[in-house]
Amino acid sequence: MDDTRAIHFTLNGKAEECDAPVRFHLGDLLREKFGLTGTHLGCEHGVCGACTVLVDGEAVRSCLMLGVQVDGCEVVTVEGLADPDSRLHPLQQAFAEKHGLQCGYCTPGMLMSLAAFLAENRDPSEDDIRDAISGNICRCTGYQPIVEAALLAAQRMRNASEG
Amino acid sequence: MKSAGFVYHQPSSVDELLGLLAAHEDNRILAGGQSLMPMMNMRFVQPEHLIDANRVDGLNYIREESNWLRIGAMTRQKTLMQSDAVTRHCPLMRVALQHVGHFQTRNRGTIGGSLCHLDPAAELPLISLLYDASLTVRSAAETRTISASEWPLAYMLPAIGPDEALIEIALPVGADWTHQGFFELARRRGDFAIASAAVLLSISDGIIRKAAVALGAVTQTPCRLTDVEALLVGQRADAQTIAAATAQAAKIEAFSDAYYSAQYRQRMAGVAVERALNAALGAPDHG
């Protein structure tokens, strides 16, 4: 019962391959096999959202997917959110300006959920954003600064694509 | 909380999937994983064989035919929400899906997985029941269809054997429903419902000609309130009729758990039916 399976996938823009233990969930795979510990495990039963990553552009809870399931997929984690030249994603920048994080543990999940959401929703209302993060639990901030950061990021992203 | 070990299989065709089900009795099918993975991570479920259906060809589709809207069991909830065909033929499915988990879970969760998990509070089994869906189930040996009303056998136990896979959910199209409404009571966005109700009405000249009323989260499996339906048919679509329907719905024998009593659920069954009916008739939801 300690099988592995060879998988090939794109991780943060780079082609990767590995022998993935079949019983590892995707969060385990990213943290243990690739040393990408930015994805955090908060509950391992699919409620807290801290483990959220992008698989083929969609936000998913990495604790609820098996690592072997990303064979052939494109996976993006918080480590890959910023530009390759290290410019912060507008969400990361806005979080810093609006104090959208305190302890930082829920933050990668918040960022990835919002990144996916804003990619498909360019002009969200505050309610839309609160709905988008309804599956992410934060114990530190009370959410309000996160919502403000997301609104600011959305505005900047709109301006950037228009300008 | 790490799952126990298992033998992993990744079939690429339905036949291969069914062959694996026949060969390995202690199996679970991994569909969207949003319900199964938590149970495995918590070791509530420890299948010897995990059969991943995500790479099986031919289970992810939405097909409009003259009499049916056919949906493959592995169709993602997100896909259903974005489907024009679904919106046209069974609009309440889209409404109900807004209450199913969160957008992250809907990216992976499937209609087939939800129907097989059969949580009493799950919206997709409720909607399938409401629309009188027809479910196609296959084993290596045979294919059979089951009506949505025969699907739930008992609490979280659908009428499907360990060597069978749910293949398709077909919703009848062309029914002349004129009004529909949905209501769910839950503590937080995406939470399991405390009570939910979905109604379809066919009204002409102010008279209800046909009615379908389904109730979720209050009984061990979702159910059709045939007594409420009978009460509605032939009546004027007005406040008095809604009040009578509400009172009838609130007679349902509900279950209790550590969080809410049977009496509260029963009462909320009435409220849910009332608000679903008000939504159907475009009326505000207060008395």
Place this chain on the structure above:
Amino acid sequence: MGARYFGAEVQRLEDPRLLTGRGQYVDDIRLPGMLHAVFVRSPHAHARIRGISLSRARAMPGVVAVFAIDDLGEPLSSARMPEMMPAPIIRRAHTQYVLARDEVCYVGEPVAMVVADSRHRAEDAASAVDVDYEVIPAVVDIRSALGEGAPRAHLGTIDNLAARLEVGFGDIEAAFAKAEHQLEFSLEQHRGIAHSMEGRAVLASPEPTPGRLTVWTATQSPYLVRRQLARVLQKDEQDLRVIAPDVGGGFGPKSVFYPEEPAIAAAALKLGRPVKWAEDRREHFVATVNQRDQYWNLSVAFDGSGRILGIRARVLHDNGAYLPYGVILPVTSLAPFPGAYALPALKATLDVIYTNSTPTAPVRGAGRPNAIFAIERVIDRVADHLGLDPAEVRRRNFIRADQFPYVTGMKARDGSPVAYDSGDYHACLDKALEMADIAGFEKRCEAARARGRLRGIGIGSFIEDTGLGPFEGATVRITPQGTVQVLTGAASQGQGHATTLAQVVADVLAVDITRVTVIGADTDRFPYGAGTIASRIAVTAGSSAHMAAVEVREKILKYASHHFEVAEQDLELSDGHVQVIGVPNLKIPLGDVAFALSGTVGQRMPANLKPGLEATAYFEATATPHSGGTTVAEVEVDPDTGMVELVNHVIVHDCGRIIHPGIVDGQITGGAVHGIGNALFEEMVYDGSGQPVSMTLGEYLMPTAPEMPPIRIGHLETPSPLNPLGVKGAGESGTISAIPAVIRAVEDALKPYRVFVHRYPLNPERVLRWIDAARQGEP
């Protein structure tokens, strides 16, 4: 000295790392040869252990060792965990063995430890550990726990009473004798679980130096952990290095010393390899301290104008199976009880009761939310009884701005008298009511009624003792490269200390904040510390950093005075340099000063200064600054379902001078949401035999974003005279005041039904039952 950073909204220095996934929490640390530990925990609330068999587990793949208590060897195998915070008032202090020996007293108590090459395999082996339990009766309900014939939470004890606290002041008999009015009522309070998003975690690694161990632990108190580990392992503290790296939220429970810490340390020493344990969410429900039930019975004596003359209180407190944190939680449930009011007389007793459940200890606010909830309910009941406006009754009872410092009559945890240093509660209340648009409330009620909904508004006024002693310290050091290091014992779990301390120091030394690095929570880098709890770090560590920076500044001026041959008053610090005022080309970078003070072989130290451009200072908190303020909450109740919708939440807060407004507001907002959770959502349900039922985050409900109201914060700054910065703590006030405000708002909404909301958390069924009960009373 400039004030460029104090009070400014600077971007947190921690953020770039945390935003890009480069945080380093304990579970992120990988060391060569590292092993993974899993604990086997009691599934029973109370049981004898008849036997433990480890042979099956030891034979499983990947397993390196399995330990029961005797396998840990001396001294751990014969000594129980030390008593934290001993106090004479404690009648009988029960603490647990590191791994249970003959008896388990709560679900979750650690019984065995499996160490394997992966977490997965360790969990596989854990299910192969065979423990033979004999289940025995459990103490589940504190209301019957002191009665005759009640089961004993611990075998062989005479009763379940850990301590009986008795406090009082003033002439309580006279107060009740002369009172025009009296009321008696009961309250039920249930606080719940901290659920920091990161659970606990411990990684212990033997160092090359024999006998030396480094322990990374997700703790709020690295120095406490080092001290207790040294005691328990019988090692010298100098052989232990304890580090709190990035910690994903603390909120109180991570300030306790737990059995997993010495267990992991012992495993690492015995196996000669690093061993790591990371708590999973199910463990956090039972293995980490939380807060549970308190029952309050109150009698109030008051006059016709609503002035409170005296209060009697009897409190029952569920302490769980052990005392991992002394009686701090019960003490803090009483000491703030007078709240913001000039209470003339009080007599209160609090029974600290053992039960067969997870031990309780402070969770965000500790006992303060309990005390403040009680006193605020007293005020509201008095107001309702007399038909007076609750805001007015508050005003009549508040300590006035001219009465500070005000000695309340209560005693703090160290026995000293509680004195509020400064504040203006009337101004906070008035501002909060204005911000909450109390004037428009009636109209909003009417509009809601037209929609079939009931609106209510509630006030929660509060005080919070902050800045607890004994001290925190800091070393401020400038390197020859001109960077400023601030070394401190202070630990951070999200409070932004790396930024706030940098702000304080950057201002004193007139350097750019990006040149300041704060290194905290490492017992090798700074020798002494107390812990990040009870909203104390801005006051203590902040003040000590300030003091140390001032000393460094003085040294710079002495050196520059000698170097430039001018008087010290002709010098200024600016932009990372020290320069002669008005002569811009006579300046030296601070790094050069540091270089000069690091000495040159064969030369004397310049100006007879001591080596090193650094200073160490400790701020001893001898008095406690008190922050205060008022929360006003507005809700809407659906009378058909009992659901409560939060529509507005205003907090006016006085925490003295504010170092970083964004950080303070963030703390208050987060705290308010936690308090909202306590009021409306968070309930840890147990069955009749003491089994925890709520064991997933789908059942234990925490606030999520869509249900939260807009939260607005107003500030008053009455500086504290008690420390050089004039600051007070801010971390827990949002929680403390949210609960009474939200509960009263629901009660106000249910005014037509004359419901007295005597408990929290609420849920829709409870609300509906109260409405029903009132309706049934109708003719």
